[in-house]
Amino acid sequence: MTKPLRLELDRSAKTPLAEQIHGGIRAAIANGVLAPGARLPSWQDLAAQLGVARGTVRAAYEKLSSAQLIVASRATGTHVADRPSFPVRKDKAPAPGSxxxxxxxxxxxxxxxxxxVPAQETFPATLLARMRAQAVRVEMSAPAIYPDPRGELDLRREIAAYLALARGIACTPSLIIITSGFSGGLGLALRVLGLESKTKVWMENPGFPFTRHGLALARLSIAPIPVDADGIDVEYGLKHAPDAALVVVTPGQQAPLGSTLSLARRSRLLDWATRRKAWVIEDDYLSELQLKGRATPALASLDRAGRVIHIGSFSKTVTPALRLGFVVAPAALASRFAEAAACLAPAPGPAVQLATADFIREGHYxxxxxxxxxxxxxxxxxxxxxxxxxxxxxxxxxxxxxxxxxxxxxxxxxxxxxxxxxxxxxxxxxxxxxxxxxxxxxxxxxxxxxxxxxxxxxxxxxxxxxxxx
Incomplete structure (x- = not known):
């Protein structure tokens, strides 16, 4: 080196001086300030330059040497180690049309x-931040054990109570599985159902493109079913794809045209699903967030044969940043949902769940x-x-x-x-x-x-x- 190595040390910091020296040199190497082959001062000279004990610099150099960032030789001194140059990798833009x-x-x-996405001005950011901070403290002070893969019992209890009140669904916490939003619930449901490749599934047309792509990734054969003022056209589906094993529907407020599935069509769909032993996934993406009048009860509230898998989410009602949703499993599938959650898709971390449970329980939701x-x-x-x-x-x-x-x-x-x-x-x-x-x-x-x-x-x-x- 032709000039002294510039390192700034904070003697009032809690970080040891040896660690500060190590970090400064490591950063200089990573940033290219010190190129491969660049000569470093001896640990004796650098100690004198920085005004620290020789052993302090020696400890930093030994750590850098152990990481193969520098090499020392009596004949040539201490140098930055040669290393292969790695091109900077940039994320490739998605393929056009993908x-x-x-x-x-x-x-x-x-x-x-x-x-x-919900309005930023209605989002109770300060309140939720305080609740999440408290929940994190609870999580960190709890015993180091694996949480229930179905989700925190407190949240499942609050969701069960809310669904009974607002969506007309009578269920116990044992039937509820906490997921990472709607997409997490859909993926979990498709794993549990285990439908064979090319199995027919009704999908609203128009319908949510992410859901359609998810069904395609599951290698299901999608039968597009038209939508009108009464929701999905059940009779069209019975005529053109009567052998379907699954229906994915947004009965509350059809996405994107907004119609509510009529009572007659709800009854017809559930009767057919019962006879056919088909499954119905209800995407209740807006829950009771209906701007005019009172929201229609969920399709699952009419299901007496256990054919409806109800999926809800807090993405539209609170914020998608929570990545929090839930599945209400039919009683016959509850154990399979629990197994799939335990082995393939456990619930998100406890802190966000506990904060959301408090948010609901205290009436804020x-x-x-x-x-x-x-x-x-x-x-x-x-x-x-x-x-x-x-x-x-x-x-x-x-x-x-x-x-x-x-x-x-x-x-x-x-x-x-x-x-x-x-x-x-x-x-x-x-x-x-x-x-x-x-x-x-x-x-x-x-x-x-x-x-x-x-x-x-x-x-x-x-x-x-x-x-x-």
Whole structure:
């Protein structure tokens, strides 16, 4: 070396001086400040330079030598060890047109009109942070044992009580499995059912693209079933795919068109599932978060034969960052769900579960839902008012406004152009099973449409639509 090695030591810190010297040299090597072959001062010289004991520097050098970062020789002195150069690896962008490209585009944010995420202003961040901190302390002070793979009993009890009150489902905590959101619940259910490759499954068309891709990954044969004002068309499914073994449905508020599955169709679907011994996965993604009137009871509340697997989530009602959901298993499958959870997909860590249990038990969850409904209802009305000054082809559906576009309109290109302006409308065409059945349109999230920014955002969006159609 032609100049002294610059190391900053903090003698008031708790970190030993030898460790500080070791860390400083290691960082200099990692950052390229000290290149392979660079000569280091002897430990005697560096000790004098830093004003520390020789043994302190010697201990740091010995640790660096043990890590093969430096080499020492009486003949040539101490040098940075040669090491192979590794190219900096950058994450490759997903292939154009791939599922992961679509996934990243749909989940990027935050942005105006983004679907699937709650409003930041209604999120009780301070309260939940305090509860999670307390739960972490409880978790860290508990005995070091494996937690129940089905999830914390406290949370399963609170969910069972909530479901009885809000969704009409009578179940015990033993039937509830805590999962990592809806996708975790879906994956767990598909493992438990163990359906053979190419088994037919009904899927709403249009329907949630992530669910459709998950079913395809499970090597199931997807039968797209049309949706109308009464929900999934059960008679169409019976006519075109009567041999299906599974149905995945959003009966509360159909995603994305918002219709509620009628009582007649619910009864018809459950009767057929009972006779056929088919299974029904109920995606209750919004729970009771319905903006107009009271939410319809869950499909599982009508199930007397144990054919419905109910899956819920806190992603839309609280935040997707929790990655917390749950499955209500039919009694006949409870032990298999527990086994699959124990061996393949155990519940998330206890702290987030315990905090969520406290959040529900102390009444914060219901109060949060009531406040959220009021905010979303006001934002939905304001968004609809703005949109209807520009087009009549718009309607509210669940927590989104569905904006229909003319046939052939490039909704995907419009959405990508809008993203550069901080807007995130979701292309409706992506929700269809095929390009042949797809209808162009845009889904505009209500939760992420604050009233003070709606007018300007709508102006920008329609400028893009007019330019590209």
């Amino acid at each position: 599922f992961m490209e679509m996934y990243q585009e749909l989940t990027a944010g935050p942005a105006i009109f983004q679907m699937g 219901l109060r949060h839902l009531r406040r959220t409904k009021r905010v979303y209802a006001a934002q939905g009305d304001a968004l609809l008012k703005q949109l209807r000054t520009r087009t009549a082809n718009v309607a509210l559906a669940g927590l989104a406004a569905v904006l229909r576009l003319p046939d052939g309109a490039p909704d995907l290109a419009i959405a990508r152009e809008a993203a550069s302006f901080g807007l995130a409308p979701t292309p409706l065409s992506l929700w269809y099973a095929s390009t042949a059945s797809a209808r162009p349109g845009l889904l505009l999230g209500i939760a992420t449409s604050p009233q003070k920014r709606i007018e300007a955002s709508c102006d920008r969006l329609f400028e893009i639509i007019d330019r590209l159609t």
